Amino acid sequence: MEHAFRKLLMKKKLVPLLFTGAILSCKTENEKITYGTNEWREYLGGPERNHYSPLNQINKENVSQLKVAWEYHTKDSGQIQCNPIIVDGVLYAMTATTRPFALDAATGKEIWKGDHEGPDSYSSSRGVAYWEKGDDRRILFTRGPWLYAVDARTGKPVASFGENGRTSLKSGLGETSADKMVMSNTPGTVFEDLIVMPMRLSEGSDAALGHIQAFNIVTGKLAWVFKTIPGPGEFGYDTWPPDTYKNTSGVGAANNWSGMSVDKQRGILFVPTGSAADDFYGANRYGANLFANCLLALDARTGKRIWHFQFVHHDILDRDCPAPPNLITVKHNGKVIDAVAQTTKQGFVFLFNRETGEPLFPITEKPVPASDVPGERAWPTQPFPEKPAPYARQFFTKDDINPYAENKDELSRQLDSSRSEGPFTPLSEKGTIIYPGLDGGAEWGGAAADPDGILYVNSNEMAWRIMLGPANTKDQHISMTSGQSLYATNCATCHGTQRRGNPASGYPSLLNISGSRSRDFVRNIMENGKGMMPSFPKLNEEQKDAIVGFLFGDEKQEPGLAKEPGKKRSEKKDSVVRYSISGYIKFLDKDGYPAMRPPWGTLNAIDMNTGEYLWTVTYGEYPELQQAKGIPQTGSESYGGPVVTASGLLFISGTKDAFFRVYDKKDGKLLWKTQLPAANFATPSTYEVNGRQYVVLACGGTKLGAKGGDSYVAFALP
Numbered sequence: 066m067e068h069a070f071r072k073l074l075m076k077k078k079l080v081p082l083l084f085t086g087a088i089l090s091c092k093t094e095n096e097k098i099t100y101g102t103n104e105w106r107e108y109l110g111g112p113e114r115n116h117y118s119p120l121n122q123i124n125k126e127n128v129s130q131l132k133v134a135w136e137y138h139t140k141d142s143g144q145i146q147c148n149p150i151i152v153d154g155v156l157y158a159m160t161a162t163t164r165p166f167a168l169d170a171a172t173g174k175e176i177w178k179g180d181h182e183g184p185d186s187y188s189s190s191r192g193v194a195y196w197e198k199g200d201d202r203r204i205l206f207t208r209g210p211w212l213y214a215v216d217a218r219t220g221k222p223v224a225s226f227g228e229n230g231r232t233s234l235k236s237g238l239g240e241t242s243a244d245k246m247v248m249s250n251t252p253g254t255v256f257e258d259l260i261v262m263p264m265r266l267s268e269g270s271d272a273a274l275g276h277i278q279a280f281n282i283v284t285g286k287l288a289w290v291f292k293t294i295p296g297p298g299e300f301g302y303d304t305w306p307p308d309t310y311k312n313t314s315g316v317g318a319a320n321n322w323s324g325m326s327v328d329k330q331r332g333i334l335f336v337p338t339g340s341a342a343d344d345f346y347g348a349n350r351y352g353a354n355l356f357a358n359c360l361l362a363l364d365a366r367t368g369k370r371i372w373h374f375q376f377v378h379h380d381i382l383d384r385d386c387p388a389p390p391n392l393i394t395v396k397h398n399g400k401v402i403d404a405v406a407q408t409t410k411q412g413f414v415f416l417f418n419r420e421t422g423e424p425l426f427p428i429t430e431k432p433v434p435a436s437d438v439p440g441e442r443a444w445p446t447q448p449f450p451e452k453p454a455p456y457a458r459q460f461f462t463k464d465d466i467n468p469y470a471e472n473k474d475e476l477s478r479q480l481d482s483s484r485s486e487g488p489f490t491p492l493s494e495k496g497t498i499i500y501p502g503l504d505g506g507a508e509w510g511g512a513a514a515d516p517d518g519i520l521y522v523n524s525n526e527m528a529w530r531i532m533l534g535p536a537n538t539k540d541q542h543i544s545m546t547s548g549q550s551l552y553a554t555n556c557a558t559c560h561g562t563q564r565r566g567n568p569a570s571g572y573p574s575l576l577n578i579s580g581s582r583s584r585d586f587v588r589n590i591m592e593n594g595k596g597m598m599p600s601f602p603k604l605n606e607e608q609k610d611a612i613v614g615f616l617f618g619d620e621k622q623e624p625g626l627a628k629e630p631g632k633k634r635s636e637k638k639d640s641v642v643r644y645s646i647s648g649y650i651k652f653l654d655k656d657g658y659p660a661m662r663p664p665w666g667t668l669n670a671i672d673m674n675t676g677e678y679l680w681t682v683t684y685g686e687y688p689e690l691q692q693a694k695g696i697p698q699t700g701s702e703s704y705g706g707p708v709v710t711a712s713g714l715l716f717i718s719g720t721k722d723a724f725f726r727v728y729d730k731k732d733g734k735l736l737w738k739t740q741l742p743a744a745n746f747a748t749p750s751t752y753e754v755n756g757r758q759y760v761v762l763a764c765g766g767t768k769l770g771a772k773g774g775d776s777y778v779a780f781a782l783p
């Protein structure tokens with residue numbers, strides 16, 4: 066069956082992998098791997114995104130002497146996912162309200178901070194990009210739908226860039242993006258005079274197109290566009306219903322949001338993409354959906370495709386590629402090969418030859434379960450690499466219920482009444498256990514890699530339990546000025562139809578919001594988003610007022626009761642997604658801990674030369690469980706990746722317990738840990754200034770219910 070299916074794929078040109086035979090240079094065994102400098106000039110340490118530093122001042126013997134060298138307060142608050150960059154002794158980063166700033170990296174003294182235009186935006190920026198040419202030095206960052214360029218020395222806008230220092234991230238997306246949410250959390254990838262931009266879009270039926278756009282850094286002008294939902298005559302067009310590329314059928318996205326890597330010598334850009342939207346119901350996008358959920362190798366100068374590989378065909382589980390791939394060098398069958406390794410939420414890491422896209426470990430298409438939701442046709446097979454083994458468990462059975470949970474029987478019943486058939490179990494009306502969960506496996510923190518070809522990846526072990534039911538689309542036609550129906554269409558997937566949210570999963574309750582927040586606050590959050598909360602540019606003033614009115618109790622709550630006879634929204638009928646999820650709901654026990662057996666988080670060292678694990682340790686802890694109940698270390702979710710150094714250390718944080726931990730990269734032994742002022746949901750950076758090595762972490766807290774903070778903390782030896 067598998068074989069027959071593959072044949073079918075070939076016939077229909079749905080070949081998961083395309084070899085175009087791009088022959089570029091070959092590496093000899095003697096060539097040195099050069100990545101890493103004593104600065105941290107780019108996001109995640111360099112264009113290879115390996116989180117690697119050749120520094121060795123801080124080592125196994127002295128790491129326990131690390132002290133806080135400086136702490137910089139941003140004076141705003143909210144989650145900070147930023148990985149700071151350090152260039153010529155200056156640290157550049159973002160605040161929680163997306164203001165860029167520059168510090169003396171040795172002292173933490175502020176050099177400049179960007180001006181604040183408009184209301185606060187809380188889009189969890191992951192950092193900035195640096196570019197220089199001669200004397201011209203620029204910092205590029207985003208805020209809302211704009212890419213900005215400022216002078217790296219002063220923070221002042223570069224007036225000649227775009228319109229007075231900014232250019233629109235919608236430039237190459239076409240008309241349908243005009244009233245849609247387009248922003249970017251992850252810094253762009255700089256190659257020569259180009260910056261290629263990730264984008265964050267809606268994940269529902271109002272998603273914009275997820276084209277990959279390159280901008281000229283000198284002028285701000287759009288340089289090239291690669292279409293992730295191809296048009297007629299283009300490769301991959303027949304993997305979608307006709308005309309999907311027009312973005313009028315309620316299908317969009319297939320965007321890169323997690324960032325990219327670039328092989329500067331070869332001029333190849335590696336772009337991991339996310340799922341098409343709507344994330345969870347694909348009846349209106351039947352097909353494999355190229356180039357969603359792919360690793361794309363593009364010519365960095367032109368945006369032309371060299372090769373691609375699709376990790377999930379017709380994704381209906383939000384299995385976006387979560388992080389930029391690592392560009393590593395490995396030895397396979399006695400040959401030294403420049404390779405690219407992609408981590409995934411489903412727990413697999415895939416390894417390819419960088420030039421040809423040839424998998425270095427065989428990948429097999431295996432049958433996966435069918436969907437029982439009306440209209441949905443789940444793809445019959447998905448790719449599984451033979452090696453390495455997954456870094457997250459793949460099945461959730463009765464034996465996997467958390468033995469420490471007090472309501473084990475109830476959890477067992479919930480599991481029994483749900484579909485739980487492995488990593489590609491489609492959503493269902495009765496409920497599906499999504500495991501590995503919506504946040505991985507691996508997440509946006511990314512993996513670290515050293516020159517030996519060892520990959521270090523922290524992995525979440527969290528199951529989610531979600532139902533997919535008929536969406537209440539009736540309301541939409543009664544009146545689109547009714548706050549309640551606008552709430553139902555735009556807000557209920559996350560905040561719940563009853564407005565109770567799901568605080569344990571990070572989605573706040575909006576009941577009684579009038580007691581704690583002002584109307585302006587709620588309006589602002591709809592306009593600008595906050596953390597995982599998207600912005601809603603398509604809502605007009607009247608509609609926003611109506612939602613605020615509904616939340617503040619101005620409106621009676623009988624279904625569909627409108628204050629005014631409604632203006633109908635000019636939405637096409639076929640753009641209505643008929644099924645929607647019950648909410649983003651983690652599968653938790655009655656005390657809010659994961660419903661499955663620990664570990665709930667791990668840290669792994671995988672030798673990508675052999676595909677074998679060197680070690681796996683439980684990562685993260687719940688001190689209250691260990692201390693009060695004597696439960697052994699459970700591990701926990703983490704957001705933010707590790708950093709690996711030449712001295713053999715792994716620096717990592719990312720957990721709610723707000724510890725910064727240092728491990729021995731050889732055996733995964735914990736060498737030292739210290740408490741941060743607030744949790745660090747980001748990847749650290751390490752660098753040297755005036756002969757002293759620093760490690761810096763963004764401590765904004767506020768995710769997973771952690772307390773908030775507003776500082777960047779740098780550690781160094783005394």
Ligand code: HEC
Nearest residue numbers: 555556559571572573587590591595596597598599601612
């Ligand atoms: C994709 C999920 C999602 C959708 C859709 C969504 N929200 Fe949110 N919302 C969140 C999350 C997550 C937070 C918490 C953000 C944070 O603090 O980092 C939040 C926070 C909020 C808050 C702040 C609560 C507080 O007291 O701090 C308000 C108000 C809010 N949302 C209103 C809305 C409204 C109104 C809509 C619909 C127009 C909406 N949200 C749609 C996910 C969502």
